[in-house]
Amino acid sequence: MGYKIHIERTKRSRIGNVDFSNLPFGSIFSDHMFIAEYENGDWDNCRVVPFGNISIHPALSALHYGQAIFEGIKAEKNNEGVPIVFRPQKNFERFNLSAERMAMPQVPEEIFMGAIDHLLTIDRDWIPTSPDSSLYIRPFMFAAEEIVGIKPAERFIFCVFTSPVGKYYHHPVRVYVHDKYVRAFPGGTGYAKCAGNYAAAMMPLREIKKLGYDQILWLDGIHHRYLQEIGTMNIFVIIDGIIITPSLHEGTILHGVTRDSIITLAQEEGYVVQERDISIDEVIDAHNQGKLDDMFGTGTAAVLSHIGEFFYKGEVYELPPVELRDVSNKLRQRLIAIKSGKAEDLYGWLYHVPVGVYAAQIP
Ligand SMILES: Cc1ncc(COP(=O)(O)O)c(C=O)c1O
Known part of the structure; x- marks a missing residue:
């Protein structure tokens, strides 16, 4: 474990304002986010901070030349209340595949999964439990060079935030x-x-x-x-x-x-x-x-x-x-049952966040 993650808790949780029985998609954000910075060939400054705006330079290269990637992952809670994440390893691998194509640095697994572990521990009460809802996890990375001039950047920011979400489509x-x-x-x-x-x-x-x-x-x-x-x-x-x-x-x-x-x-x-x-x-x-x-x-x-x-x-x-449409209805139900921990996880798709481990470390 080479990367230390600093934690700053929010002083005022916003969770009391959220109607978890009627969640839109993607416009509600949990209390905390994770940030890490890449400079001089390595990641540093890993931290969990209150969710909020990031201050950026007007010449920030991602804004001009689009060197930016993202992922989307979902988490739920199983019957024991443990946060379970659906196949995050696949998203981690795809994230680094996207990073390679866009001339961006690889994000170490320890940072990618560490961000998920910390956020889902500290904000575990934000994971919805009503049907068709889940906690959407959005990791992303962007070039943070503060210079006009097109070249592959050497400074980057990796960030993860989470968002309790409901159904995406309500009709065919x-x-x-x-x-x-x-x-x-x-x-x-x-x-x-x-x-x-x-x-x-x-x-x-x-x-x-x-x-x-x-x-x-x-x-x-x-x-x-x-x-x-x-x-x-x-x-x-x-x-x-x-x-x-x-x-x-x-x-x-x-x-x-x-x-x-x-x-x-x-x-x-x-x-x-x-x-x-x-x-x-x-x-x-x-x-x-x-x-x-x-x-x-x-x-x-x-x-x-x-x-x-x-x-x-x-x-x-x-x-x-x-x-x-019997076939797709059956496949949909089966997938939903596995993702929510209600059906047996035959393929080892669920990642159980070790909340006990992290909760003890988080101040
Ligand atoms: C362009 C595109 N295709 C397909 C998918 C579906 O991929 P996944 O099942 O990994 O979410 C996504 C969403 O991530 C997407 O953005």
Whole structure:
């Protein structure tokens, strides 16, 4: 344990102001956050402080050139009240993969997991227990060079805050399959969770929202034919009982933790899962032949969210009623049961925060 974490507790908790039975997504923040600084080739100044604004220099390089990455992880409490985090190791690995692509330093596991351990111990009362709610954990890192001039930065800030959240989507998602704008292309940054990927999606997203759609289903950047992903979810299609999801081989798609979990659970249930290229034409053909059983997205925030309909080149394609989608409903329930500690954790996906250890150390 080489990194000492300094702790400054808030003098006034805000928890009494929160209605935990009616949580929005992402606009309520717990009492504390974690910060670490990278300079001269190492991490230093690790600390837990009261949640609040960070003062930054106007020339801060992340603001100008977008060298910034983030993650999203969820925690709940099991029946014994212990904070349980869903597969944080996967997010830790993906965070450092994103960091590598963006010429940012690796964050040591001790700091990444230490931040989660400390925050979930000190703010454990912020972990909601009502159905469909959880504590969303947001680790992020940005370049903190205070100079105008484009070069890979040498100073960085790593920060983690948490947010009690409710459901992301309250209705089947209306999806717009974009035939003009693209999100990623081979050799680009599609597989990284970097800020720029999301920035580039904002304008198309604003346009499709005006038309009444919730999210964009991106097609590949070369042929404009093959399904990639939807907003902040990986995409699954069920055709004639076979579960299909785009393969990750080109590096254009985020390696979703929920995607990986759903594939595992589907195979456990005996379903055939194909990871392969799937074109929008194949999806539409299946729809026209009455073989398109289901389409859904998977992601930490949205868990498993059904697609109600999709729009492509002037046509709207309706999907079957959600209550008839037995396969995805079963997989969703199974995932939710595991994440909340109610079903057996056969794959060792849950990380139990050692609250006893940290609570004794935290002043
Ligand atoms: C672009 C994108 N695709 C897919 C996902 C789903 O990934 P995960 O299941 O790890 O949350 C996310 C969310 O993290 C995302 O931002």
